[in-house]
Amino acid sequence: MSAFAQNDAVAEFSAGVTATLRRWTALRAAIDGEWGGGDCRSKAEAIRSHILSMFVTSPTIKYTATDVEDYLYIQMEESFCCQLEDGSPADLGSIIYEMAVKCHGGDFTLSRTMVDFAEKEREALEKKMEVKVLVEGEDFEEDEEDMDVEGMDVGGSLEQSTTTGMTSMADYASQPVFGGPQQVQKELPPPRQLGEEEVVVEKEKIIDEDGFEQVVRRSKRKNKGVKG
Numbered sequence: 001m002s003a004f005a006q007n008d009a010v011a012e013f014s015a016g017v018t019a020t021l022r023r024w025t026a027l028r029a030a031i032d033g034e035w036g037g038g039d040c041r042s043k044a045e046a047i048r049s050h051i052l053s054m055f056v057t058s059p060t061i062k063y064t065a066t067d068v069e070d071y072l073y074i075q076m077e078e079s080f081c082c083q084l085e086d087g088s089p090a091d092l093g094s095i096i097y098e099m100a101v102k103c104h105g106g107d108f109t110l111s112r113t114m115v116d117f118a119e120k121e122r123e124a125l126e127k128k129m130e131v132k133v134l135v136e137g138e139d140f141e142e143d144e145e146d147m148d149v150e151g152m153d154v155g156g157s158l159e160q161s162t163t164t165g166m167t168s169m170a171d172y173a174s175q176p177v178f179g180g181p182q183q184v185q186k187e188l189p190p191p192r193q194l195g196e197e198e199v200v201v202e203k204e205k206i207i208d209e210d211g212f213e214q215v216v217r218r219s220k221r222k223n224k225g226v227k228g
Helices: 007-022 025-032 040-056 065-080 088-104 109-137 169-173
Strands: 200-207 213-220
Touching: 007 040, 007 088, 007 109, 007 169, 025 040, 025 065, 040 065, 040 088, 065 088, 088 109, 109 169
Parallel strands: none
Antiparallel strands: 200 213
């Protein structure tokens, strides 16, 4: 039996933990720098899963903030070869423990606040990237309101924010901690051989028995200057 009597509480806590890990500067730096190798994102997923199992699967809340802190210190050192001295695991331990206690009691304020903060920071980062691209392309008009990214308030309360852009907290919790699903790359055509002209694509019109036009694409390669 879970310590969280309602499914909503599990979703709220899971979303809050996800947002808290996303906002953790040390973990984000480890992921971006691939300090733990090529499977860094999988390691972040494992950290989230373990934290959730600490509080969700047990009938009572038997872990403390210190337990979470110690676990985070160990994982950062063993999984990412990083010895933290900033005290951030203690901060996360306190937040996650308090969040668990509140969600257990049906109070979702803290978990929703963490999601709100994480979403605002994500939007601010995306806006910075857009501005950077425009500046490098030298094709922009400076707008005082749009360019005020450095001073943007990424904090605030839920009352100050409209929505997080998510359908539900469950949807938010179901996302990867960092990054989206891996994109499948399109298969590229084979490279041209020496003396071979670029592929010429022709369209051939065919009328089927029902009177509709079909379009068939055919590719031709032309050799130039190469003898067999």
